[in-house]
Amino acid sequence: MATLYTQADSNIRKTWILLTLFLVLIIGLGWFFSYLLDNSIFLIIAVFLSITQSIASFWYSDKIVLAITKARAIQKKDNPELYRIVENLAITAGLPTPKIYIINETQPNAFTTGRDEKHAIVVVTRGLLEKLERTELEGVIAHELAHIGNKDMLLGTMIVVLVGVVALLSRMFLRISFWGGGSRKRGRDKSAGIIMVLGLIGAVLAPIVATLIQLAISRKREFLADATGSLLTRYPEGLARALEKISSDRTPLKTADSSTAHLYISSPFKEKNWLTGLFSTHPPVKERLKALRGMKV
Numbered sequence: 001m002a003t004l005y006t007q008a009d010s011n012i013r014k015t016w017i018l019l020t021l022f023l024v025l026i027i028g029l030g031w032f033f034s035y036l037l038d039n040s041i042f043l044i045i046a047v048f049l050s051i052t053q054s055i056a057s058f059w060y061s062d063k064i065v066l067a068i069t070k071a072r073a074i075q076k077k078d079n080p081e082l083y084r085i086v087e088n089l090a091i092t093a094g095l096p097t098p099k100i101y102i103i104n105e106t107q108p109n110a111f112t113t114g115r116d117e118k119h120a121i122v123v124v125t126r127g128l129l130e131k132l133e134r135t136e137l138e139g140v141i142a143h144e145l146a147h148i149g150n151k152d153m154l155l156g157t158m159i160v161v162l163v164g165v166v167a168l169l170s171r172m173f174l175r176i177s178f179w180g181g182g183s184r185k186r187g188r189d190k191s192a193g194i195i196m197v198l199g200l201i202g203a204v205l206a207p208i209v210a211t212l213i214q215l216a217i218s219r220k221r222e223f224l225a226d227a228t229g230s231l232l233t234r235y236p237e238g239l240a241r242a243l244e245k246i247s248s249d250r251t252p253l254k255t256a257d258s259s260t261a262h263l264y265i266s267s268p269f270k271e272k273n274w275l276t277g278l279f280s281t282h283p284p285v286k287e288r289l290k291a292l293r294g295m296k297v
Contacts, residue, residue, distance in 0.1 A: 021213060025166065025206070025209065025210060025213070026046055026165060026166060027043075027046070029042075029046070029166060029169055029170075029206050030042045030043035030045070030046035030047075030169060031043055033169060033172075033173045033203070036173075037173070037176060042169055042172070042173065045168075045169065045172070046165055046169055049164075049165045049168065059115060061113065061115070062113040062114045062115060062119070062121060065113045065260055065263065066101065066113070066121070066123075068255065068257050068259070068260055069103055069123065069255045069257075069260060070103060070104075070255050071101035071102065071103045071123045072101060072102060072103075072104070073099060073100070073101050074100055074101065074102050079100075079102075079129070081134075082100065082124070082129065082137075083100065085134075085137060085138055085141055086098065086100060086122060086141055086145075089138065089141055089142050089145055089232055089233070090145060092232050093142075093145050093146075093148075093149050093232055094149075095117050095120075095145060095148055095149055096117060096118055096120070098112070098114070098117075098120035098121055098122045098145075098148065099114075099120070099121045099122070100121075100122055100123075100124070101121055101122070101123040101124075102123070102124060102125070102126060102129075103123060103124070103125045103126065103253075103255060104125075104126050105125050105126060105127060105251075105253055105254060105255065106125070106126060106127040106130070106251050107125055107127050107249060107251040107252065107253040107268065108125060108127040108128040108130075108131045108132060108245060108246045108249055108251075109124075109125050109127070109128060109246060109253060109264050109265060109266060109268055110122070110123060110124040110125065110128055110140050110141075110143075110144055110264065110265050111123050111144065111260075111263035111264045111265065112144040112145075112147045112148055112153065112263070113153060113263060114148070114153055115153065116153070117148050117149070120148045120153070122141065122144050122145070124140075124141075125253070127249070127251060128140065128246075131245060131249065132242055132245060133241075135233075135235060135237075135238035135241075136238050136239070136241050136242035136245065137242070138233050138235075138238055139229065139230070139233055139235070139236075139238035139239030139240075139241075139242045140239065140242050140246075140265055142229035142230070142232040142233045142239065143225050143226060143228075143229035143239055143265055144225075144229075144265065145229065145232065146224070146225040146226075146227075146228035146229040146231075146232065147221070147225050149228065150221070150224055150225065150228060152221045152224075152225065159214050159217055159218070163207070163210045163211060163214050166206050166207055166210040167207040167210070169203075169206075170203040170204070170206050170207050171203075173200075173203045174200065174203050174204075215280065215281055218262045218281045218282070219280075219281070219282060219283040222265075222282055222283055222288070223283060223288065223291060226239060226288055226291065226292055227291070227295070230292060230295070236292040236293065236295055237292070237293070239292060240288075240289050240292045240293055243265075243266060243285055243288055243289060243292075244285070244289065246265065246266045247266050247285040249270075250270050251270075252270060253268040256268035256269055261281050262281035262282075264282075266282060266285070267280060267281060267282045
């Protein structure tokens with residue numbers, strides 16, 4: 001039987017394998033487009049944007065997220081019980097106590113943001129506080145603190161930037177190819193046409209592949225946070241019951257946005273079909289429950 005420790009180790013390995021594949025995709029795409037157009041600008045742009053956008057996202061992403069979700073900061077006097085739960089679990093995890101924000105909506109949900117553990121923010125909805133029992137709330141908070149301890153905020157920002165770079169490179173290549181600018185001078189070579197067609201197909205498929213890799217990494221980090229959070233509480237059942245309640249609650253989240261959906265402990269979008277399932281930022285709840293209830297502490 002898997003333990004919480006083996007589950008965490010497995011997910012860490014799989015996450016970094018996927019991230020490596022992501023970086024290979026970026027470099028390969030930049031080189032391939034540069035080769036087709038006889039211009040190294042694509043590779044230069046890929047490196048430049050990856051660096052500059054990562055820096056900008058690192059410093060300002062939390063402020064943007066809080067503005068989008070309309071979360072407001074609270075003090076200890078506003079909710080002493082919530083603050084005690086966060087403080088106690090933060091001490092157990094060896095982390096600084098994060099700031100606490102609340103979204104005034106009735107859907108039960110939560111997420112964490114911030115550039116590092118010293119500037120971390122835990123955000124919960126009013127519905128989470130109203131609808132969960134204490135052990136369930138502890139499970140959710142432990143999950144969010146696990147994201148902080150596992151550096152998921154930095155990794156998530158990096159992945160979002162890389163997806164954006166892939167999409168930008170693909171759009172640039174398609175536009176240049178459409179207008180006939182900068183293409184390789186191989187008009188008499190029959191293979192040139194085939195290579196260019198392959199390049200166009202790659203430009204269309206690359207953003208989709210990049211998004212699927214992003215989603216795969218996001219799902220692995222959710223499994224890892226479930227396992228790590230359960231190590232903090234020593235009670236996986238608390239988080240399991242919380243996930244059941246959160247996922248079964250059909251209350252809409254008015255501030256839900258596709259750009260922030262991956263942050264939440266459970267997808268804020270409640271309408272499900274096979275397509276949304278394929279592009280979901282979260283693993284199926286049944287799989288998370290099976291993993292949690294199949295572990296021994």
